């Protein structure tokens with residue numbers, strides 16, 4: 001379980017998080033929505049220990065993240081994949097080499113085992129055929145699949161997804177949402193998904209929370225949230241939202 005309790009965080013002169021409390025129980029996808037610049041990415045960075053709260057607590061499976069030393073953080077990040085916007089691949093490495101990176105960072109597996117694992121995870125996201133291509137020559141949807149493969153290669157218990165469908169057309173987005181739901185269902189991965197997209201929230205979420213003014217303004221199951229009369233829920237999830 002990921003648990004943030006009463007998290008406050010000031011960056012520069014602005015207090016970005018102001019008492020954020022958020023719980024992601026094991027096995028579910030929690031969708032975090034909210035206006036641009038409200039601190040959604042900052043929230044994800046607290047979960048993997050890039051940021052420490054000024055006040056409040058961050059726990060993963062009962063372990064206090066802000067007090068972890070480097071070795072403990074490395075261990076945490078092995079259990080926690082991170083899918084960056086647009087995949088964030090390294091252009092001069094092949095898709096397969098990009099996907100292998102977290103394995104090289106976290107373990108001293110023999111080359112053949114690394115190759116097997118990369119092959120397996122690329123197969124899972126439908127990218128086996130593109131293993132030897134370089135990122136500049138593949139489409140946005142393929143980059144995202146490769147980014148997802150990289151997030152999954154260490155067999156994590158958690159994956160943090162930061163805008164997994166930004167810049168993708170609705171058809172490719174739909175495929176990515178299906179993959180994210182499949183990752184939860186087949187691999188029992190717990191997800192924290194940041195998105196602006198109603199389709200993403202509805203297709204792969206279990207619970208949705210909307211961040212505003214540094215805390216969750218409204219939170220509920222997908223069903224509750226699409227029916228909610230709360231103005232933010234209507235803006236992000238109502239009929240007019242995309």
Ligand SMILES: Nc1ncnc2c1ncn2[C@@H]1O[C@H](COP(=O)(O)OP(=O)(O)OP(=O)(O)O)[C@@H](O)[C@H]1O
Pocket residue numbers: 011012016034035036037038039040041042043
């Ligand atoms: N390292 C940093 N130093 C100073 N300010 C930062 C830093 N990182 C983020 N911020 C500020 O914190 C605020 C929240 O940023 P964040 O990236 O979390 O927004 P967001 O909700 O993810 O927005 P978007 O939907 O546009 O991605 C912004 O005002 C941003 O400028």
Ligand SMILES: [Mg+2]
Pocket residue numbers: 040041042162
């Ligand atoms: Mg962001």
